[in-house]
Amino acid sequence: MSRAQCEGLLGKVRQELDRTLEFWLSHSHDQEFGGFFTCLGREGAVYDDRKYIWLQGRQVWTYCRLYRKVPRFHRQELLDAAVAGGEFLIRHSAVSAASTKRAFAVTRDGRPIKVQRTIFAECFYTMAMDELWRVTGVKRYQAEAMAMMEQVSRWVREDPAGLGRPALPGAEPVNSMAVPMMLLCLVDQLEEGDEAIAGKYQELGAWSVQQILQHLQRKGAVVLETVSADGKELPGCEGRLQNPGHALEAGWFLLRYAVKHSCEELKTMAIEKFVIGPFEAGWDPEFGGLFYFLDVDGHSPTQLEWDMKLWWPHTEALIAFLLGYQVSRDPRLLQTFNHIFDYTFAHFPDREHGEWYGYLNRQGTVTHTFKGGPFKGCFHLPRCLYLCEQILDSLLGEAQAS
């Protein structure tokens, strides 16, 4: 990448990150109960005050991470809001006082409305608590993170009974890619700067990588979203489902792991099979953008929204290709990064009110005008922009040094 090109990209990414944070700082803080409103309309008005625990945890994580790593975000208002969000999570996210299970959604004042029979609310709780400990130094937050990590790991690897799913004779256990991806992400989070914790979770990290690699099917030609517990392709729609954005996210998770563990073979596999492959499978040749879902045999996916273009697969693709380029210096990856960047920055940002639209139809027209909702909060977009800024900064440093 030329120095001029790198500077150009860096300017755009940094400006977009500033605008994005400004949106959430201006509109999402619940000053009365703590935590965050995430159902925010185009201009930032709250259109629903329900609180989604995934999104509460993600916003705490985002604020803390930026406060800790990006000097211009080392601001008291981010720290204060993150602490208020963390305290809200500790007080109000448990399904009941006796339970470690976290709710999916709660009322504005923190009474549980809905529970999912999955691990995800608990995983984002763990990420929030760990990052909060790193910025505040308060040990209780780390203790919360470590205890929840143990619980999540037990649910996944020993006994899922506490998740509340009934055991049904026709429901074979499956390997759903989100689960090892989450665990790998948590290991990466918790082990930062602590060799003892890194050692403790080394086996879990390696196991998560192997579980993710089981999704590579058909002699390495495709990444499938759900496989059998012993790593075989499943019959029917469930087995044929592809989620290109999710595969790309797995791609950069694997690549980070490969870099950290200096594993050349895994670097190559991550780039070829989990970055380039899913992009080629998932990019719409007619209108551009990544499809949300595909069926590997070309049937119509049964998901009604399969052909929509969502913001988050594009943020994952940007991270995956830029990190892939940084690691490999393969110009093909930079070229595709630029292609995705152009589509994404042309279609998703709202130049007038800041932040990005989340949902476009296949043709690229905005279908939902809100900036946040039950599944879109302050996470994928700022995480992408922060990581891209980091990588571009590093590339620019090299260019200046040379």
Next chain:
Amino acid sequence: MSRAQCEGLLGKVRQELDRTLEFWLSHSHDQEFGGFFTCLGREGAVYDDRKYIWLQGRQVWTYCRLYRKVPRFHRQELLDAAVAGGEFLIRHSAVSAASTKRAFAVTRDGRPIKVQRTIFAECFYTMAMDELWRVTGVKRYQAEAMAMMEQVSRWVREDPAGLGRPALPGAEPVNSMAVPMMLLCLVDQLEEGDEAIAGKYQELGAWSVQQILQHLQRKGAVVLETVSADGKELPGCEGRLQNPGHALEAGWFLLRYAVKHSCEELKTMAIEKFVIGPFEAGWDPEFGGLFYFLDVDGHSPTQLEWDMKLWWPHTEALIAFLLGYQVSRDPRLLQTFNHIFDYTFAHFPDREHGEWYGYLNRQGTVTHTFKGGPFKGCFHLPRCLYLCEQILDSLLGEAQAS
């Protein structure tokens, strides 16, 4: 309606019903295990062999009802398939041997995969069993229907604990329109030709009507999908949600009830508030067709598929407007029926392979090529065509007599 117009419509509707039944008779029967494949591609090939209990019950009901009411469908192959489907439901739909709760989905050979914490699988089980009793005379089927009806009614009006939903402090009980609609539909089904049963369920029918009418909000201006248990508008997205096709379905349910009970006031209210109102709210002025979801205050609905055009709201609209016309002879209703008919018959039918596409984008282009899926079986379309044929037959009889 002129005689020529009526004959023209009747010809189209009858032909479409024949083509639709032919599709299911040719492609959906599981000769080995009984029951029906519903995941059928454009040409009828099975792309997934999972069985959805709602759709099994609905297809049994459809086959029996046509066998019983439409002479040209009084064919052994419909009866045999319906009995095989009914026996599959009796043997394989329970979540466990000790449970009255029915599964949502089972494997091809009938092992439960998934359970919903709602009443709908059980409601369609009831409809199937009652209709099966009417065509076979086998008392066991009626006993199954009556026992399940009691169970459903207890879950709704006395104690929902058996549905398996955890009681959460933030989850206030709500009145979701689907629940009283289903109960009203079941009362209508079970009481046919039996005054004792009609008497037994008279109170439940009247209660269901009142529960549906609670969804009329804002001084009668709008039908909302979910209201509080005491009939007030709820805050947030949940409270503002409109589902025009569902309101239109409620419209013709109310209208049938009003005709049966000679209730003039309810006839007028059903037509004005649950037929004309939801059509005007739900029809896309730009591209035609009924939106799937709307937010009554004009926010973007959070459902990703909100602007899609689904087959079933259009089938409900056709029934609602044609029945409304039959009852009122208001020419506005016939005019709108024709408008909906033209859009629907121009966009949904597959002239080459029969049956209808289920899902179009806002612009009216087919997004999913399959004819059946996890939520589309042999029910809404044949029910619509059968009811429209009945009404048109009756109107034609009047035209010929006059």
